[in-house]
Amino acid sequence: MADFAHLSRDGVSVVLDCRGPALPAIVHWGAALGRVDLDSLALAAAPQPIGFSVDGTVRISILPEQSAGWLGLPGLAGHRDGRAWSSAFVVSGIDQVGVAVQINGFDREAGLDLTVDLELLPGGVLRARARLTSVAPGTYWLQQLMVFLPVPDSAVELLDFTGHHLRERAPQRTAFTHGLRVRENRTGRTGYDSAYVLCAGTAGFANRSGQVWGVHTAFSGGARTVAERDYHGHAALGGGELLLPGEVGLGAGESYTSPWVYGVYGTDGLDSIADRFHTYLRSRPHHPTRPRPVVVNTWEAVYFDHDLDRLTALAQAAAEVGAERFVLDDGWFGSRRDDTSGLGDWTVSADVWPDGLGPLIRVVRSLGMEFGLWVEPEMVNPDSDLARAHPDWIMGVGHRRPPAARSQQVLDLHNADAFNHVLEHLDALLTENDIAYLKWDHNRDLVEAGHPGSGRAGVRDQTLAVYRLLDELRTRHPEVEIESCSSGGGRVDLEILERTDRVWASDCIDAHERVMIQRWTSLLVPLELIGSHVGAPTSHTTHRTLPLSVRAASAVFGHFGIEWDLSLTSPEERDEMTAWVALYKSVRGLLHTGTLVHGDVADPAYSVTGVVGPEDALFALTATATSVSYPPGVVTLPGLDPDRVYHVRPQPPGDVPDGNAAAWGAALPWCTPHGVRLSGRALGASGLRPPVLYPDRVLLVRVTPTEVAE
Numbered sequence: 001m002a003d004f005a006h007l008s009r010d011g012v013s014v015v016l017d018c019r020g021p022a023l024p025a026i027v028h029w030g031a032a033l034g035r036v037d038l039d040s041l042a043l044a045a046a047p048q049p050i051g052f053s054v055d056g057t058v059r060i061s062i063l064p065e066q067s068a069g070w071l072g073l074p075g076l077a078g079h080r081d082g083r084a085w086s087s088a089f090v091v092s093g094i095d096q097v098g099v100a101v102q103i104n105g106f107d108r109e110a111g112l113d114l115t116v117d118l119e120l121l122p123g124g125v126l127r128a129r130a131r132l133t134s135v136a137p138g139t140y141w142l143q144q145l146m147v148f149l150p151v152p153d154s155a156v157e158l159l160d161f162t163g164h165h166l167r168e169r170a171p172q173r174t175a176f177t178h179g180l181r182v183r184e185n186r187t188g189r190t191g192y193d194s195a196y197v198l199c200a201g202t203a204g205f206a207n208r209s210g211q212v213w214g215v216h217t218a219f220s221g222g223a224r225t226v227a228e229r230d231y232h233g234h235a236a237l238g239g240g241e242l243l244l245p246g247e248v249g250l251g252a253g254e255s256y257t258s259p260w261v262y263g264v265y266g267t268d269g270l271d272s273i274a275d276r277f278h279t280y281l282r283s284r285p286h287h288p289t290r291p292r293p294v295v296v297n298t299w300e301a302v303y304f305d306h307d308l309d310r311l312t313a314l315a316q317a318a319a320e321v322g323a324e325r326f327v328l329d330d331g332w333f334g335s336r337r338d339d340t341s342g343l344g345d346w347t348v349s350a351d352v353w354p355d356g357l358g359p360l361i362r363v364v365r366s367l368g369m370e371f372g373l374w375v376e377p378e379m380v381n382p383d384s385d386l387a388r389a390h391p392d393w394i395m396g397v398g399h400r401r402p403p404a405a406r407s408q409q410v411l412d413l414h415n416a417d418a419f420n421h422v423l424e425h426l427d428a429l430l431t432e433n434d435i436a437y438l439k440w441d442h443n444r445d446l447v448e449a450g451h452p453g454s455g456r457a458g459v460r461d462q463t464l465a466v467y468r469l470l471d472e473l474r475t476r477h478p479e480v481e482i483e484s485c486s487s488g489g490g491r492v493d494l495e496i497l498e499r500t501d502r503v504w505a506s507d508c509i510d511a512h513e514r515v516m517i518q519r520w521t522s523l524l525v526p527l528e529l530i531g532s533h534v535g536a537p538t539s540h541t542t543h544r545t546l547p548l549s550v551r552a553a554s555a556v557f558g559h560f561g562i563e564w565d566l567s568l569t570s571p572e573e574r575d576e577m578t579a580w581v582a583l584y585k586s587v588r589g590l591l592h593t594g595t596l597v598h599g600d601v602a603d604p605a606y607s608v609t610g611v612v613g614p615e616d617a618l619f620a621l622t623a624t625a626t627s628v629s630y631p632p633g634v635v636t637l638p639g640l641d642p643d644r645v646y647h648v649r650p651q652p653p654g655d656v657p658d659g660n661a662a663a664w665g666a667a668l669p670w671c672t673p674h675g676v677r678l679s680g681r682a683l684g685a686s687g688l689r690p691p692v693l694y695p696d697r698v699l700l701v702r703v704t705p706t707e708v709a710e
Helices: 038-045 270-283 308-321 358-366 385-389 416-432 459-476 511-521 548-556 571-591 680-685
Strands: 004-009 012-017 025-031 076-079 090-097 100-107 112-121 125-134 140-150 157-164 167-175 179-185 198-201 212-218 223-229 235-241 248-250 255-257 260-266 295-297 325-328 370-375 437-440 481-484 502-504 530-534 559-562 595-598 606-612 617-623 644-650 676-679 697-708
Touching (some): 004 090, 004 100, 004 112, 012 038, 012 112, 025 038, 125 140, 125 248, 125 270, 140 223, 140 260, 167 511, 198 223, 235 260, 270 595, 295 308, 308 325, 308 571, 358 370, 459 481, 511 530, 511 548, 548 617, 676 680
Parallel strands (some): 295 325, 295 559, 325 370, 370 437, 502 530
Antiparallel strands (some): 076 140, 125 260, 140 235, 140 248, 157 167, 157 198, 606 617, 617 697, 644 676
């Protein structure tokens, strides 16, 4: 075995010290090192032995062990009938192929084998996971298996996320002090308030500045993400599955594999780690590549009021403004006239649709649009034919059902009969109807989610069963796209995105709230995978009233859609919506392949979001409050080629954010169709002055190169 393993890709290096016999330790994760003497690198970074907690140097491996002197959170926790509670793995083999390495180890005393996989993905994203196998008699009860990635002393601040329904992924910052910061998710889905991407960075790191290291735990059930720093100079970020008591008991020969933990390093702030995540996701062979179609979703337009004539009028209005996909939301099946009954009965309602969905699908297809449908396969209303026929399929502790939430319970998909029932009904639905898209919802937390009868904890089993269900449907219907929705943005992670083509960022489509929800969702997920819709003038979730310009401008920076009863709009509103749809279609190629950037703006009332491509760029200058200065200060446009000259001008129809170019005094000199010509260096360093904007207004700015600057 080699003494070191050096993985390098796309500006990132990872160096492992493999001089055993203990598990390897990462001695560098950060900027690419090029050609380097790895022995000297390890010697230069080695800490001085000080006799705490053991004589010699404490090695913090990718799976930290107390046997090595680490007295922080262990990578492995478990026991075999009270024994084998501490591990001391010895490496049996290390295999490196290109930018991937596999480490094999064993602990004969504990009766455990271990395999750790690390890989540098496109974009320089590092991912790691561990597989534990019991090789001794009895049952090894696993409590925790996590991988850890070290960060340097210079990482002194932490950024992670909290939130709730209608306000997902709200950022929070803390100092990275000594001790353990643990973010646990026990909701049975990724969660509104998950750590999402837990970042550690240099002091004051921002959108465009500072070094940042981040980890994302890719699992859609219980998860744990941590940051720990001790007094001996060790600091690391880690992640793994949060296991409930008794969920994993390994008999001889049985294995458990942890979720992938994705690590990303950025040299220039948060934008640089987002770019790495986006580069990786776009490199996947199954990543959507065709133009992301304009969606019209019926939910906030009609709710449960399904009527062929009304929906036909809505579909006609949708086609008139240029929509390309029409999605029928909740209310089409069984007794589902509201959210209290029918969930789980996946047959078309004969009362509402006596001739099936065919008449509506034919209308939609004749108008040149795809047809999509809402489903929630993991849940069931107690008031449903399915629940009455199979009460033993409902998750609970022993014979006790959990409290209802949204008048529903969780269907135990680990039960083979329940799994096959749902699979065959969904398969029949997709086989018998021309359906191109499923909006897959998940509307409650998994409270006391045990297997009925035995009462054994079942969140892990349920999560893996959902993955299998999605995988099987994708195999049978590879042309059908699936959206991950979970009461809005409650299930957004990289493992669910292995099986879906888009995430619904939030049930709140108020543009004021969406500015931040989409900004932070896009730290991990590129814009083409983030559903973003134009709602009614007065938001259904906040009752805030906003003009169409800001509602549409926020939706453009995502996978654009409309969730508004267009059949009731005025000719003027429909003309304006048509113009916004046309803009989206003209720039989606840029927005869904270019580099997402965010300006660091001193004024908290203003933000700058842009996408920069090789030959085009689009920026949104957004005001969410009254400016602290009057008029507002200059903002910069980041990410442009410093050596090119650009034509900068407002982009119609987002060029007159208040409906009056002279709402505040004289119009700005550059804010005309003629615009201004400046180099990328000048726009990034000196910038331009935005107009005075009312709160909750947006000005779009188009930037195209004209020549090479001297």
